[in-house]
Amino acid sequence: MILALPKGRILKALTPVLEATGLLSQPSPIDEKTRALRFPSTESQLDIVRVRSFDVATFVAFGGADIGICGSDVLTEFDYPEIYAPLDLEIGQCRISVARHPRAGLRDEAPSSKIRIATKYPVTARAHFASRGINAEIVHLHGAMELAPSLKMAHAIVDLVDTGTTLKANGLEETDVIAHVSSRLIVNRIAMKTRPQAVSDLIDRFRKGLRSQKK
Numbered sequence: 001m002i003l004a005l006p007k008g009r010i011l012k013a014l015t016p017v018l019e020a021t022g023l024l025s026q027p028s029p030i031d032e033k034t035r036a037l038r039f040p041s042t043e044s045q046l047d048i049v050r051v052r053s054f055d056v057a058t059f060v061a062f063g064g065a066d067i068g069i070c071g072s073d074v075l076t077e078f079d080y081p082e083i084y085a086p087l088d089l090e091i092g093q094c095r096i097s098v099a100r101h102p103r104a105g106l107r108d109e110a111p112s113s114k115i116r117i118a119t120k121y122p123v124t125a126r127a128h129f130a131s132r133g134i135n136a137e138i139v140h141l142h143g144a145m146e147l148a149p150s151l152k153m154a155h156a157i158v159d160l161v162d163t164g165t166t167l168k169a170n171g172l173e174e175t176d177v178i179a180h181v182s183s184r185l186i187v188n189r190i191a192m193k194t195r196p197q198a199v200s201d202l203i204d205r206f207r208k209g210l211r212s213q214k215k
């Protein structure tokens with residue numbers, strides 16, 4: 001079995017729960033200095049891989065990993081039917097929001113131009129505006145979308161907001177919260193069917209690890 005963990009911010013928040021599961025071995029996936037991508041665990045039947053947080057859902061959906069941890073923002077964006085998300089880990093909590101510049105506009109704005117949104121969440125952003133009857137034009141970026149409104153390449157952004165510091169530092173105002181976000185334990189549905197005992201044992205370890213953190 002393979003467990004896929006996300007690199008970066010979520011992995012840091014997840015470390016106490018991972019330690020409580022007793023699955024970590026050496027070399028450890030929480031050691032950000034190592035360049036390794038695949039790690040052993042304390043269970044001979046389980047290896048751990050460390051991938052970009054946006055890719056965890058894809059590794060699990062395509063069967064590269066049986067189980068993983070990923071933000072609900074990523075699950076909503078990809079909406080893979082192959083994934084089942086049985087456990088909210090209540091970490092990595094933030095929200096996905098629309099934010100604008102007070103003087104929003106485009107460099108060469110035509111009077112009829114559509115609202116243009118810079119985001120790394122094209123599906124979520126399009127669906128949000130469509131639900132309000134707005135056909136938004138999406139500029140798909142992978143980072144630094146906060147720059148887009150002040151450079152007049154988009155009217156607004158859709159991105160994750162935690163404390164709001166990044167928005168403020170870039171002169172942006174949060175105007176709508178699209179959804180609240182937290183990290184979920186996710187499972188490949190075929191793995192659930194073919195190895196129900198191993199999968200439910202792992203879910204159980206995370207549930208217990210989480211409970212021990214809350215005490």
Ligand code: AMP
Binds near residue numbers: 092093161164
């Ligand atoms: P903040 O300045 O605290 O509002 O954080 C916003 C920045 O951190 C943005 O660049 C977000 O993409 C990123 N961010 C906030 N929360 C999370 C999270 N839970 N997971 C990943 N990135 C996040």
